[in-house]
Amino acid sequence: MTTALDPVTLGVIQNGLQQVCNEMDLAFCRAAFSPVIAEAMDRSDGIYAAEDGALIAQGDLGLPVFVGTMQYGTQAVIERVADPQPDDVIICNDPYLGGTHLMDVRFYRPFFYDGELFCWLANTGHWPDTGGMVPGGFSARATEVEQEGLRIPPVKLFKRGELDPEILAIIQSNIRIADQRIGDIKAQAAALKIGDKRLAALLDRYGKDTVAQAIKELRERAARLMRATIAEVPDGTYYGEAFVDSDGVVDEPLKIAMTITVDGDEMTFDMAGSSPPCRGPMNSVIATTRSSIYLAIKHVFPNVPLNAGTYEPLKIVDPKGTFLYAEYPRPVSGCAAEVSQRIAEAVFAALTKAIPDRLFAAPAGSSGNFALGGYDPDKGRSYVMYVISGGGYGGHPGGDGLTNGCSTIGISKSQPIEVLEQYYPVLFERYALAEGSGGAGEHRGGFGINYRVRVRRGEARASMVMDHGRTGPQGVLGGGDGGANQVRFEFADGRVHVPAHLSKEQDITVLPGDVIDVRTPGGGGYGDPAKRAAERIEDDRVKGYYGESGPDAPFGRRD
Structure with a gap:
């Protein structure tokens, strides 16, 4: 021995x-x-x-x-x-x-x-x-x-x-x-x-x-610590769901149905009832689906150390026959940065019913994937710029959600705009809070961001795979949903284009002077807004976070 x-x-x-x-x-x-x-x-x-x-x-x-x-x-x-x-x-x-x-x-x-x-x-x-x-x-x-x-x-x-x-x-x-x-x-x-x-x-x-x-x-x-942690959660079956706006091809939401069963020191995750495989790139391969559940649980129980033992008590039923079990040749470009966060959101929604004092409203849940590729005539070379953007976190029992936080799936952060402007022929005209985007609640959601980027030189092609454009991140326990993701193209000739799929589009030709305007989601609200402390409401008003002193009315939102 x-x-x-x-x-x-x-x-x-x-x-x-x-x-x-x-x-x-x-x-x-x-x-x-x-x-x-x-x-x-x-x-x-x-x-x-x-x-x-x-x-x-x-x-x-x-x-x-x-x-x-x-x-x-x-x-x-x-x-x-x-x-x-x-x-x-x-x-x-x-x-x-x-x-x-x-x-x-x-x-x-x-x-x-x-x-x-x-x-x-x-x-x-x-x-x-x-x-x-x-x-x-x-x-x-x-x-x-x-x-x-x-x-x-x-x-x-x-x-x-x-x-x-x-x-x-x-x-x-x-x-x-x-x-x-x-x-x-x-x-x-x-x-x-x-x-x-x-x-x-x-x-x-x-x-x-x-x-x-x-x-x-x-x-x-x-493994022992995770089992002991799960044992503190009341036994039972808990259901939560989340929705992907669309798959980019068919303009219909994709449903993630998450049933979590807690039995002693084990948790079982069943996604039966989720939408079938989709035509567009929002399918998720099984490795990403499983990893999304793992990271969601690590968000809920952050004190458990990280290795393979951490996930031994987590039993995942493979969601075959759904868009969460992609097989060749299904497209999958949106799985890591977007679908993974909807899966985590469904886990949070389910566990809120079991342990509301340890959970939080939904975070922005989008990495804001924006790519611009073209040719810079001044530098005499082609380029591909990829931008990640933050959003609001959900309100929680201890207070308001974080503003401009990184995505649920990682610590990836927005690149400094000075670096992007040095590398690529673009100018960021605005990079600020998306005021008003935090969901109402006893503890409101954090705010997303609003950035405007103008093409300075050469012709380029813009594409994006984002999410939460149809509806914002979920509020919980009576809290309101966060603000939705919004994208708008403002062309130098006066035309305005809002993508049909709201936050998913590809191959939009942009020329010098054209602007891409993006507002990322705010976090959901936690608890009844009527219970919010009067001094916190006044503080939000004075700072112009909501109401007439905020930015222009949101564009392109669809309920």
Whole structure:
């Protein structure tokens, strides 16, 4: 029988594993060329078990939605890549093999110690473009995955440390702005190499057997703590639902039906009754669907440490036959950034009925995916700009929701507009609160943002896959819904265009002087608005958050 590690050694190794991931995160974002990785931090790094790909540790600076997907992606690599060697790096972006959308490109590096495979190091980075119908990959009207970009199966991009020029040539020949991707590729691979060195140092210090024992104990402890946490939730069956505005092709809402059954120290999630597979790009692959539930539970129970053990008590019934179980060739560009957040919203709505004192109204729940691709005549080169935007968080028992918070699925943030203006031929004329967008409540929702970006030079094509344009984020316990997502094109010739699908559109030609105006969702309200403290109402009025002193009336809203 193996003797349990003393708490000090266990804690040091736990933090050591975390530090390895954090250093990979920092190296990746500091070396990457693309602002979406370097500034918006749309990426993640982690350590995964050699035998089954189970999560061992993930960086603090990584997107939570990748917690589950990278675990399933590592499993796919283990099953499909024969004879991994030291310094190999496998690339894959296939959504159906433990992925998200095609722009999230995953690298995997086998970690060997004393000549034996000990674990896998992996990371994901959002590339600004992987080909497809529109710059940026967010094709709102795609009906098959090939229209969204280049799909790469698990192949060795680096073989024993040497970049394979033939595979690189295939990739570069099928994506836009290919010459700039080599910087992201080398940054992504270098991050894993740093992880290899740091993890080897940790094993040198404590020994392979001791670290392996610590990993096993940490997983068991996380599972026990999650079970103890679930046991505090009243047994019962709880139902919640959320809606995707449309799939971008058919202008009808998609329903997410979430039934959560709490039985002792386990939770079961059943999505039967959700909408069938859709024609457009709002299908979700199963890895993303599962990961969305995982991250939602981590929002509700933030104190449980993060590894594969955390999710052992969570039983998910595969939603086959629905748009939440996408199979080839269904398009999926909206699954990671949008559908995942609707799934989390449905989980929150269900659990609010069980533990209202620990829950909150729905957050903005949209990453605001906006892509602009064109040619800059002054710089003599093409470009693809991808913008992430924040929104309001929901009100909660302790107070009002956060304003301009990051998306539910991650810590990705809006890139500094000064950086975007330096890289691309655009001018941000406005970047401010979307006043009035917070849902009313005893504790109101936080506000989204309103930005206006003007094209300065050259012709470009604009595309977006957002959500919450039909209805805003849900209020709870009597609180009002948050403000909806709104997009408007204002052309220099006086024309105005509001997308038919409100927050989903593709291939809108824009010229110098044309403006894209976006208002992101505010968070839902928590509790009866009549119970809001008078001084807080007055404070909102004085600051002009609501009423006549706020911005112009919203445009394009549809109830």
